[in-house]
Amino acid sequence: MSQITKLQFDVIVVGAGGAGLRAAIAAREAGKKTAILSKSLFGKAHTVMAEGGIAASMGNVNSNDNWKVHFCDTMRGGKFLNHYRMAELHAKEAPDRVWELEAWGALFDRTPDGKISQRNFGGHEYPRLAHVGDRTGLEMIRTLQQRVVALQQQDKAEFGDYDAMIQVFAETSVSHVFVSGEGADRKVSGAFAYARGTGDFIVFEAPSVILATGGIGKSFKVTSNSWEYTGDGHSMALISGGSLVNMEFVQFHPTGMVWPLSVKGILVTESVRGDGGVLTNSEGRRFMFDYIPDVFKAQYAKTEEEADRWYTDPDNNKRPPELLPRDEVARAINTEVKAGRGSPHGGVFLDVSKRLPADVIRAKLPSMWHQFKELADVDITLEPMEVGPTCHYVMGGIEVDPDTQQAVGVKGLYAAGESSGGMHGSNRLGGNSLSDLLVFGKRAGDAAAEYASAAGPVTLSDAEIAAAETAAMAPFSNAGGENPYAIQQELQQMMNDYVGIIRTEDELKQALVEIEKFKERAARVGVKGTRQYNPAWHIALDLPHQLVVSECIARAALGREESRGGHTRDDFAKMSPEWRQVNLICYAEGTGVRVEKQALPTIPQELVSLFDSSELSKYMTQAELDSIAQGTA
Amino acid sequence: MTYTANFRVWRGIGGEGELQDYTVEVNEGEVVLDVIHRIQATQEPDLGVRWNCKAGKCGSCSAEINGKPRLMCMTRMNTFEEGAPVTVTPMRTFPVIRDLVTDVSFNYEKGRQVPAFSPPKDLKPGDFRMQQKDVERSQEFRKCIECFLCTNTCHAVRDHEENVKFFAGPRVLMRTAELDMHPLDTLDRRRMAQDELGLGYCNITKCCTEVCPEHIHITDNALIPLKERVADLKYDPLRWLGNKIRVRGKDD
Ligand SMILES: Cc1cc2nc3c(=O)[nH]c(=O)nc-3n(C[C@H](O)[C@H](O)[C@H](O)COP(=O)(O)OP(=O)(O)OC[C@H]3O[C@@H](n4cnc5c(N)ncnc54)[C@H](O)[C@@H]3O)c2cc1C
Ligand code: SF4
Ligand code: SF4
Ligand code: FES
Numbered sequence: 105m106s107q108i109t110k111l112q113f114d115v116i117v118v119g120a121g122g123a124g125l126r127a128a129i130a131a132r133e134a135g136k137k138t139a140i141l142s143k144s145l146f147g148k149a150h151t152v153m154a155e156g157g158i159a160a161s162m163g164n165v166n167s168n169d170n171w172k173v174h175f176c177d178t179m180r181g182g183k184f185l186n187h188y189r190m191a192e193l194h195a196k197e198a199p200d201r202v203w204e205l206e207a208w209g210a211l212f213d214r215t216p217d218g219k220i221s222q223r224n225f226g227g228h229e230y231p232r233l234a235h236v237g238d239r240t241g242l243e244m245i246r247t248l249q250q251r252v253v254a255l256q257q258q259d260k261a262e263f264g265d266y267d268a269m270i271q272v273f274a275e276t277s278v279s280h281v282f283v284s285g286e287g288a289d290r291k292v293s294g295a296f297a298y299a300r301g302t303g304d305f306i307v308f309e310a311p312s313v314i315l316a317t318g319g320i321g322k323s324f325k326v327t328s329n330s331w332e333y334t335g336d337g338h339s340m341a342l343i344s345g346g347s348l349v350n351m352e353f354v355q356f357h358p359t360g361m362v363w364p365l366s367v368k369g370i371l372v373t374e375s376v377r378g379d380g381g382v383l384t385n386s387e388g389r390r391f392m393f394d395y396i397p398d399v400f401k402a403q404y405a406k407t408e409e410e411a412d413r414w415y416t417d418p419d420n421n422k423r424p425p426e427l428l429p430r431d432e433v434a435r436a437i438n439t440e441v442k443a444g445r446g447s448p449h450g451g452v453f454l455d456v457s458k459r460l461p462a463d464v465i466r467a468k469l470p471s472m473w474h475q476f477k478e479l480a481d482v483d484i485t486l487e488p489m490e491v492g493p494t495c496h497y498v499m500g501g502i503e504v505d506p507d508t509q510q511a512v513g514v515k516g517l518y519a520a521g522e523s524s525g526g527m528h529g530s531n532r533l534g535g536n537s538l539s540d541l542l543v544f545g546k547r548a549g550d551a552a553a554e555y556a557s558a559a560g561p562v563t564l565s566d567a568e569i570a571a572a573e574t575a576a577m578a579p580f581s582n583a584g585g586e587n588p589y590a591i592q593q594e595l596q597q598m599m600n601d602y603v604g605i606i607r608t609e610d611e612l613k614q615a616l617v618e619i620e621k622f623k624e625r626a627a628r629v630g631v632k633g634t635r636q637y638n639p640a641w642h643i644a645l646d647l648p649h650q651l652v653v654s655e656c657i658a659r660a661a662l663g664r665e666e667s668r669g670g671h672t673r674d675d676f677a678k679m680s681p682e683w684r685q686v687n688l689i690c691y692a693e694g695t696g697v698r699v700e701k702q703a704l705p706t707i708p709q710e711l712v713s714l715f716d717s718s719e720l721s722k723y724m725t726q727a728e729l730d731s732i733a734q735g736t737a
Numbered sequence: 738m739t740y741t742a743n744f745r746v747w748r749g750i751g752g753e754g755e756l757q758d759y760t761v762e763v764n765e766g767e768v769v770l771d772v773i774h775r776i777q778a779t780q781e782p783d784l785g786v787r788w789n790c791k792a793g794k795c796g797s798c799s800a801e802i803n804g805k806p807r808l809m810c811m812t813r814m815n816t817f818e819e820g821a822p823v824t825v826t827p828m829r830t831f832p833v834i835r836d837l838v839t840d841v842s843f844n845y846e847k848g849r850q851v852p853a854f855s856p857p858k859d860l861k862p863g864d865f866r867m868q869q870k871d872v873e874r875s876q877e878f879r880k881c882i883e884c885f886l887c888t889n890t891c892h893a894v895r896d897h898e899e900n901v902k903f904f905a906g907p908r909v910l911m912r913t914a915e916l917d918m919h920p921l922d923t924l925d926r927r928r929m930a931q932d933e934l935g936l937g938y939c940n941i942t943k944c945c946t947e948v949c950p951e952h953i954h955i956t957d958n959a960l961i962p963l964k965e966r967v968a969d970l971k972y973d974p975l976r977w978l979g980n981k982i983r984v985r986g987k988d989d
Contacts, residue, residue, distance in 0.1 A: 144787075209916075213869065214867055214869040217866070301834045331788070363766065364765060364767065367791065367792070471794065589779075631782060633783035636834065636835050637785035638785070639777060
């Protein structure tokens with residue numbers, strides 16, 4: 105066994121995106137010695153890429169907004185499959201979390217009276233997204249990063265050491281979470297990590313581990329997600345005895361770039377549509393008017409004229425159908441392209457050039473302008489963009505207690521951000537992720553700190569550590585084995601083909617057969633060279649996580665025989681009120697995954713009464729509606 | 738549109754290494770990072786390279802391409818002549834970890850020395866009021882994606898390792914200017930900019946501005962105004978305070 109560094113902390117935060125940083129800040133503010141680990145450099149997590157904004161019902165632009173409206177929009181967007189309690193906490197606490205960012209130095213765009221400006225986004229009734237141009241995620245991550253530094257400066261003043269209470273381990277990947285005990289005694293004891301630069305191993309002993317590892321999109325070929333999104337947290341929670349919820353729901357964002365091929369999938373922010381961009385097909389038709397589903401007919405404009413008036417007079421007109429929830433728009437684009445009405449490179453057209461003056465476009469959408477100009481030679485102030493669906497976000501994630509974010513089934517394990525599940529139901533609204541990171545990041549950090557105080561320090565045995573090391577070193581003993589890049593690329597293609605935006609039973613079954621073959625190949629994966637910054641090794645260690653998560657998605661998708669939000673079955677095209685009462689939960693079993701049905705918690709009367717009964721009747725069974733009616737009677 | 742390109746990529750661990758030649762396929766619309774990834778996937782699985790967003794948003798993929806400091810993900814292959822060799826080397830100013838990956842921790846260490854944002858103590862979250870025109874100056878600097886190409890390029894530290902101790906580089910100095918121009922910040926960081934971050938080493942050559950992928954006017958909008966305010970220190974302590982609470986014109 106080589107030299108391994110062993111460190112003791114109260115709280116380990118795996119992930120330095122919005123959720124991880126907010127959690128770490130909370131844990132440190134609660135007085136706990138906290139470590140932040142991330143695969144990439146400090147300040148470069150996926151959150152940096154978020155463009156549009158952070159949803160919070162501050163009511164700065166339209167004072168009719170409040171948490172109740174935000175709650176209803178979130179539930180509607182998720183097609184009532186959301187955990188109502190998470191949606192409630194999120195809507196209530198988001199404004200405070202945004203204001204806090206401002207107090208830590210964030211500089212959001214302003215309203216004329218000097219408050220934080222808010223913009224329109226799909227599925228949000230009022231202008232609700234706090235933003236900075238189209239680089240909101242960058243502002244958020246930088247602010248949180250700088251808040252961590254501010255705390256370190258306080259610690260330097262008090263203890264003489266920046267790292268005394270909160271330490272950042274950048275480019276340090278966790279490959280294993282240690283747990284001990286069985287059943288109700290199952291609890292966390294730390295994490296095993298490798299420093300990417302040196303290849304050295306570090307063991308963290310800690311009673312609390314927060315997984316804030318983000319999403320899974322790197323298992324799909326066309327994706328807006330980066331190499332980091334291999335679902336490590338999802339997979340480690342599962343293997344540690346936790347469970348995953350809603351894994352069949354994967355969000356395909358309607359507007360990714362489609363050309364050039366090398367940037368296919370890169371995101372085109374929804375703000376383009378929020379700020380007036382329209383979608384047209386090759387016949388020049390604004391086709392979204394043909395795709396307004398019954399459940400949304402009451403909220404969206406029926407004519408182009410009304411839709412156009414909405415941008416200037418939202419109180420007296422209905423919104424344009426380009427701003428329907430993402431799942432609706434993505435499916436519509438998919439259908440147009442399949443029907444032969446697509447753009448030259450297999451997308452549709454998205455145009456702001458005819459609707460806004462060039463300087464306004466450059467001011468409101470600077471990074472989109474830049475991105476198209478530099479990557480596609482397209483000037484969006486003069487010509488339309490070509491766009492098509494791209495894998496963007498996973499609604500599914502680690503099943504948690506909604507108030508504390510503790511993972512179901514494992515004490516001391518917490519999850520926050522995209523890696524946790526339940527909050528968004530079957531479909532996430534734009535802007536609701538960044539707010540989710542802050543609200544539940546803080547809650548996870550608070551709860552993990554409290555638990556760490558109660559649990560006290562933990563120690564790991566040499567045997568446990570040696571086993572984790574052996575597993576991490578395995579790819580080097582297969583030098584002539586399978587090429588990890590090839591397996592990863594083939595997996596991405598397969599997931600795109602069989603578990604993509606439109607699904608069928610046959611293809612999902614085929615996917616599960618393929619996943620078994622990939623598992624065999626992944627077991628033979630080999631890398632050569634040394635441990636210093638060796639990307640082949642890193643991918644080899646990510647692959648098992650990708651396979652576990654891919655299996656969860658495919659199995660849950662096969663299980664759910666209806667279409668809802670980010671899960672569309674060609675063979676079960678309708679949304680079913682019976683299925684709304686059911687969550688599918690994934691557990692690790694043997695070398696694979698088992699899926700079980702679990703009843704959704706009942707939405708309490710005071711929340712369900714925020715909706716019209718006519719709206720509820722589109723989602724719920726007669727029995728549910730009757731019991732709701734009795735409750736109010 | 739597919740053709741075969743000749744790539745020369747610096748390979749090595751720590752300070753030891755050399756350029757190696759690769760012939761590799763290039764397709765229409767690709768950027769340098771795509772080609773590096775293809776070398777990785779098909780020829781050299783352990784080729785070290787940092788990247789994340791592939792869209793110029795995270796600042797991970799900084800390197801020198803034919804000697805020019807650039808983001809690999811934003812450098813399109815059609816800017817080179819087909820067939821002419823493309824040389825990719827790691828950023829020169831920072832120590833190499835492996836291949837194209839450098840150790841940029843220096844920037845984080847220096848950045849940690851800049852005292853954080855400090856709003857008035859009695860101002861509660863939610864009560865902040867600022868006008869758009871007053872936040873715009875700092876907003877420009879907050880576009881920074883921390884690619885560190887500016888600091889890599891600055892002649893005060895490039896090839897002058899001995900200055901690293903005294904000079905924090907344009908990225909960190911710009912952060913100081915950003916806080917200085919924040920309408921609600923209360924600290925005076927001028928003396929530290931001069932004494933601890935080495936603002937005096939900057940002789941406003943604008944090389945940093947030229948390489949900034951975010952097109953931030955580092956020299957004109959951050960460094961020169963910061964220098965002017967440091968100069969004010971000597972004769973007019975009240976002017977700084979006035980600057981902070983009044984709306985400022987572009988060049989006062
Ligand atoms: C292009 C794009 C635009 C978006 N725009 C918006 C928007 O406008 N509004 C909105 O609300 N949402 C948006 N989203 C979604 C949102 O950005 C993400 O859901 C959110 O940032 C996820 O944050 P997170 O904190 O959960 O994880 P991330 O920010 O992804 O961070 C994950 C962290 O975990 C680390 N990590 C992962 N695995 C390991 C491991 N094994 N060991 C150690 N560390 C690990 C990573 O290195 C990283 O630091 C967008 C997403 C994309 C891709
Ligand atoms: S302007 Fe100053 S900081 Fe920028 S490159 Fe020149 S000397 Fe360096
Ligand atoms: S100022 Fe520009 S060049 Fe310097 S680190 Fe920031 S983005 Fe990069
Ligand atoms: S990969 Fe993010 S800037 Fe190049």
